[in-house]
Amino acid sequence: MTVSKTAAGDAPKPSRPARKEPAEVSAENVPLQLGELSELLGYSLKRAQLKIFEDFLRCVAPLQLTPAQFSVLLLLDRNPGRNQTEIASTLGILRPNFVAMLDGLESRELCIRIRSTNDRRSHILMLTDKGRAVLARAKKLVATKHEARLNELLGPSKRAALLEMLGKIAREL
Amino acid sequence: MTVSKTAAGDAPKPSRPARKEPAEVSAENVPLQLGELSELLGYSLKRAQLKIFEDFLRCVAPLQLTPAQFSVLLLLDRNPGRNQTEIASTLGILRPNFVAMLDGLESRELCIRIRSTNDRRSHILMLTDKGRAVLARAKKLVATKHEARLNELLGPSKRAALLEMLGKIAREL
DNA sequence: TATTGTTATACTCTATAACTATA
């Protein structure tokens, strides 16, 4: 059922140790078996996601941007004139949690909140010139280092297939 | 470059509103554009991972097991006689954080810690009979509900391809 | 009355230092 790479019980038992016994009865340095875990989509998905975020952080480290911050900047650039609720909900961020995040970006002068004249309850969000500049540099780092690495690892067509399947799961599951 | 599904500017502008103007100048109910975000592997990966964990929790809800707890039970079943450090590190869990997790499983009598006779510093971990029974029921729920759903959504061959790519990223990135 | 941004708060995850008991 499960494809075991290094099964402890499957190894041919030598009739006699080659040179000397490791230490006492046995060293037990045998690597653990993942078993059904390696067939669990959620498990591999989680491990892969952690690796990718790690790599993203490394690649964009000079700009000090997290994946979440990068996604906010991208969305503000593509959707000028939107308020906090709209941006947050699109990214799956709860409004209360979006406040501190925006505070951080605004204190670094990457974006600004502007009280809307139509509806004075809401804040229109805008990238600053600095925000646009940082975003441009971040996009370049992501494309040339982060995504390039993944392209190298998977190849363009597999990468595209992966993206499509992940999108389908995110949308339809 | 980016495949936009509902581009605000792409819709053919009607020369005259069909019935009446929405409200004032414009309703602005236009959905946001994800833009480059939909091409970012990490973004789709994160959204997909959240959906899959959500579905896992729903499917295994009768047994009250999280994905992390399920992975521990699976690993204990496959690797009897291992200690906390070995199990935790295999799953990418830090030893201090593994303590409370084990406390939870042990208090539910799903596994036990046994002081090793060889090295009295370490605790050998074992599934209890109850733990094995719960694991068996969990495996069945995961296979027939959770993984079956994903198989239905993606098809078996695409599902296998997805798993392989995620594994490759987790191992090699 | 309902909604926007906000505060306060709590709960989970994750990460690090340091203790204890053993080796």
Place this chain on the structure above:
DNA sequence: TATAGTTATAGAGTATAACAATA
């Protein structure tokens, strides 16, 4: 001295209730 399990703690991330200003 080094290691296994543990404690304490701090920081993210995420979740809900409730308030002030505005609609």
